[in-house]
Amino acid sequence: MAELENYEFQLSQVEDALQKDPGNEKLEKLKSELTELIDLYRSIETKKEEPVQKEQQKKIVKKPLKEYEIGETILARYSDSNYYEALIVGVSETHYELIFTGYDTIVEIEKHLVKEGKEGKNPTLLSSKDIVVGDIKEKPNAKIQKVQKKKKKRKDDVEQTEKQEKWKAFLEKQKKRK
Structure with a gap:
């Protein structure tokens, strides 16, 4: 980019010089060469950016998600x-x-x-x-x-009741033995 700006600055200086000396062939030739160089430089820059943009677009495009159903x-x-x-x-x-x-x-x-x-x-x-x-x-x-x-909960309640009944039976047996 810095080189392109440099060429554009040189072109503006050549155009200023051509305004002061319109018939100078060397300046006109230099102007045409600088213009051609700037155009080539810009075309190279755009070609460099195109693949990057295409790659980014490919990354952005996602395949649609498959829809799953209940079960x-x-x-x-x-x-x-x-x-x-x-x-x-x-x-x-x-x-x-x-x-x-x-x-x-x-x-x-x-x-x-x-x-x-x-x-x-x-x-x-x-x-x-x-x-x-x-x-x-x-x-x-x-x-x-x-x-x-x-x-x-019912199962736990039933188990709890069974345990209580077993303890009661156990305690009654102990009382009868005494």
Whole structure:
């Protein structure tokens, strides 16, 4: 760029000299050579910029994201930056709600952080009537989680009652022996 500015400055000086001495052939020849040199220099500069612009445009153009459906098993990026198998349980415009295999919690992940996983769908989750495509209003397996919590609580209560009964029986036996 500095060379181009230098040539343009020289051209302006030659043009000033030509205004003072319009018939000077050496100055006219120098002017034409400088003009040609500046044009060549500019064409080289534009050709250098074109490939860079094309490369940048190629980098910007991304392939469209594949849309996955509820019930599909995919690979999703976890906070440790590794991809793990997960099941999609909800879809919004920009995110997927999914459950990583082996875990119960629902995680919301941006769509660009998932990639192709196992083929097929999980039929048990597809039968849920609470699944909402679009804006996610209720977590699709929230009812399932509530039912599971209730079952676990009942089971814990039954176990607690059984333990209490065993202790009572044990204490009564001890009293009878005395």
